[in-house]
Amino acid sequence: xxxxxxxxxxxxxxxxxxxxxxxxxxxxxxxxxxxxxxxxxxxxxxxxxxxxxxxxxxxxxxxxxxxxxxxxxxxxxxxxxxxxxxxxxxxxxxxxxxxxxxxxxxxxxxxxxxxxxxxxxxxxxxxxxxxxxxxxxxxxxxxxxxxxxxxxxxxxxxxxxxxxxxxxxxxxxxxxxxxxxxxxxxxxxxxxxxxxxxxxxxxxxxxxxxx
Amino acid sequence: xxxxxxxxxxxxxxxxxxxxxxxxxxxxxxxxxxxxxxxxxxxxxxxxxxxxxxxxxxxxxxxxxxxxxxxxxxxxxxxxxxxxxxxxxxxxxxxxxxxxxxxxxxxxxxxxxxxxxxxxxxxxxxxxxxxxxxxxxxxxxxxxxxxxxxxxxxxxxxxxxxxxxxxxxxxxxxxxxxxxxxxxxxxxxxxxxxxxxxxxxxxxxxxxxxx
Numbered sequence: 001x002x003x004x005x006x007x008x009x010x011x012x013x014x015x016x017x018x019x020x021x022x023x024x025x026x027x028x029x030x031x032x033x034x035x036x037x038x039x040x041x042x043x044x045x046x047x048x049x050x051x052x053x054x055x056x057x058x059x060x061x062x063x064x065x066x067x068x069x070x071x072x073x074x075x076x077x078x079x080x081x082x083x084x085x086x087x088x089x090x091x092x093x094x095x096x097x098x099x100x101x102x103x104x105x106x107x108x109x110x111x112x113x114x115x116x117x118x119x120x121x122x123x124x125x126x127x128x129x130x131x132x133x134x135x136x137x138x139x140x141x142x143x144x145x146x147x148x149x150x151x152x153x154x155x156x157x158x159x160x161x162x163x164x165x166x167x168x169x170x171x172x173x174x175x176x177x178x179x180x181x182x183x184x185x186x187x188x189x190x191x192x193x194x195x196x197x198x199x200x201x202x203x204x205x206x207x208x209x210x211x
Numbered sequence: 212x213x214x215x216x217x218x219x220x221x222x223x224x225x226x227x228x229x230x231x232x233x234x235x236x237x238x239x240x241x242x243x244x245x246x247x248x249x250x251x252x253x254x255x256x257x258x259x260x261x262x263x264x265x266x267x268x269x270x271x272x273x274x275x276x277x278x279x280x281x282x283x284x285x286x287x288x289x290x291x292x293x294x295x296x297x298x299x300x301x302x303x304x305x306x307x308x309x310x311x312x313x314x315x316x317x318x319x320x321x322x323x324x325x326x327x328x329x330x331x332x333x334x335x336x337x338x339x340x341x342x343x344x345x346x347x348x349x350x351x352x353x354x355x356x357x358x359x360x361x362x363x364x365x366x367x368x369x370x371x372x373x374x375x376x377x378x379x380x381x382x383x384x385x386x387x388x389x390x391x392x393x394x395x396x397x398x399x400x401x402x403x404x405x406x407x408x409x410x411x412x413x414x415x416x417x418x419x420x421x422x
């Protein structure tokens with residue numbers, strides 16, 4: 001897979017960073033509501049309350065702005081302290097993580113999320129740079145899950161013959177597919193079902209599991 | 212959930228139906244390559260080799276055309292005779308169905324699919340009518356899986372206490388999430404993993420399963 005190098009961010013003053021963050025946050029919220037295609041640079045500028053020249057100082061194209069949104073969404077799920085993800089290194093932590101994802105859909109009425117999956121759905125097919133950025137986000141996410149599963153195996157909680165890569169990918173797929181179905185059907189049930197299935201699959205490799 | 216009534220299609224002559232099909236097929240192919248936002252009515256007209264007045268005779272708006280694409284994609288997976296779906300009423304049939312979905316990604320290099328999931332990713336957030344149409348497609352699909360699982364339970368192959376609704380939803384979520392990840396990461400591995408997990412979960416409710 002081609003990995004696109006992330007351009008090095010310029011050093012920003014605290015004030016510059018705050019302005020940049022405000023722009024990316026406004027873009028993320030608008031994309032959650034209207035999709036990438038339905039979000040114009042001018043809408044973002046107005047929502048962030050910045051001038052055109054300020055916006056272009058940080059982002060010289062819509063593509064650059066979208067890229068920052070992708071990075072933000074990829075990071076947000078990985079940030080330590082983010083309530084949704086701590087270390088995913090026990091069955092309890094995995095269940096809590098799944099419950100938090102479900103709770104998030106309940107809170108938003110299964111609407112208006114701007115996550116890597118919805119960005120992928122809209123951008124991957126057409127836009128190679130976005131696809132590659134989102135793929136990198138998924139990879140980092142998968143590695144986070146993999147780290148947790150490895151810790152569980154090393155502590156003797158998961159069987160030595162468990163294919164941890166497969167477990168991590170199936171959990172991530174279940175999350176993305178469950179969110180996609182829940183947001184399309186406006187019901188939280190698909191995500192609940194997919195999380196139950198994915199966690200049960202991981203649990204079937206527990207050393208104390210029967211079978 | 213609000214169910215949008217599908218407008219009754221006009222009676223078409225065989226020639227009219229062929230023209231209409233050609234237009235929808237051209238639109239489906241263009242959307243697979245360029246997304247809905249990247250596909251214009253004029254592109255579709257040119258690709259289908261019809262005149263503007265012919266196109267407008269069948270579809271008076273882009274929305275009407277998109278709706279026809281959604282219906283076509285929802286139907287295609289349900290059509291009897293479609294190699295990908297026969298009756299999903301045995302473990303072998305479910306595995307064959309999963310393998311066919313995986314094979315399809317291998318054939319296309321994980322690119323350029325226009326399925327309900329990718330349509331949902333691009334359209335659901337912004338466009339209520341499309342969301343509702345796609346949700347109906349998913350529901351019909353889920354019912355197809357549910358019919359098969361019910362037959363398996365009635366034959367005593369699945370335990371009586373299995374939550375068939377949950378099994379069907381988790382299988383569908385795994386498919387959608389696996390395809391999304393595979394198409395974003397350009398690897399078939401995520402779909403393989405998610406299908407293995409979903410089928411293993413169903414299998415854990417087999418009457419002869421341990422546990």
